[in-house]
Amino acid sequence: MDNDIEKVLYSREEIAGAAKRIGKELTHDYEGRQPLVISVLKGAIFFTVDVLKEFDCYTDIDFVDVSSYHGGTESSGKVDLVREINTDIKGRDIILIEDIIDTGRTLEYMVNLLKQGGANDIKVCTLLDKPEGRVVDIKANYVGFNVPNEFVVGYGLDYNELYRNLPYVGILKPAVYQK
Numbered sequence: 224m225d226n227d228i229e230k231v232l233y234s235r236e237e238i239a240g241a242a243k244r245i246g247k248e249l250t251h252d253y254e255g256r257q258p259l260v261i262s263v264l265k266g267a268i269f270f271t272v273d274v275l276k277e278f279d280c281y282t283d284i285d286f287v288d289v290s291s292y293h294g295g296t297e298s299s300g301k302v303d304l305v306r307e308i309n310t311d312i313k314g315r316d317i318i319l320i321e322d323i324i325d326t327g328r329t330l331e332y333m334v335n336l337l338k339q340g341g342a343n344d345i346k347v348c349t350l351l352d353k354p355e356g357r358v359v360d361i362k363a364n365y366v367g368f369n370v371p372n373e374f375v376v377g378y379g380l381d382y383n384e385l386y387r388n389l390p391y392v393g394i395l396k397p398a399v400y401q402k
């Protein structure tokens with residue numbers, strides 16, 4: 224897979240540093256509380272695990288699966304709920320974990336879903352924020368890195384479902400898109 228990568232943007236070590244920093248911030252901010260962590264599948268699994276290992280707090284964990292990129296590098300504009308949240312979120316303080324916020328449509332959808340379910344408080348934690356991709360005005364509370372306006376893969380992020388298992392985040396060579 225390394226041969227398909229044009230440029231590494233964030234190394235394994237840099238990502239580990241960001242996860243540790245955010246885990247420690249969360250530990251400080253949620254002292255004395257018991258939040259519910261919700262990880263947005265599939266992309267956020269890697270970051271969720273690494274942040275949680277640094278989050279010293281009583282917390283339960285659930286997953287939601289939403290999808291809007293059906294192959295390729297462009298959002299379909301429509302967010303599909305593939306797997307619902309199984310935990311009762313009424314009155315809960317939620318930490319939503321994402322791999323990337325790009326157009327912001329997925330996050331907007333998720334925040335509305337959590338509000339409808341009666342969540343008390345919603346904070347958003349993302350490895351990558353791509354502000355230039357935004358079509359919806361929405362922000363995260365905890366950000367690993369601000370990423371340039373490029374399609375990125377690795378560490379959970381896919382292109383046509385591949386490259387999620389790269390241990391770093393990078394940009395694909397143009398030739399990969401022509402295959």
Ligand SMILES: O=P(O)(O)OC[C@H]1O[C@H](OP(=O)(O)OP(=O)(O)O)[C@H](O)[C@@H]1O
Binds near residue numbers: 290321325329330381
């Ligand atoms: O801000 P947006 O433009 O909405 O993009 C961000 C979302 O896109 C990706 O999910 P995707 O729909 O590709 O599903 P996946 O995580 O299963 O790959 C990513 O994991 C985010 O959830």
Ligand code: HPA
Binds near residue numbers: 374376
């Ligand atoms: O840059 C990206 N890479 C992979 N998946 C994504 N989903 C939104 N933006 C991206």
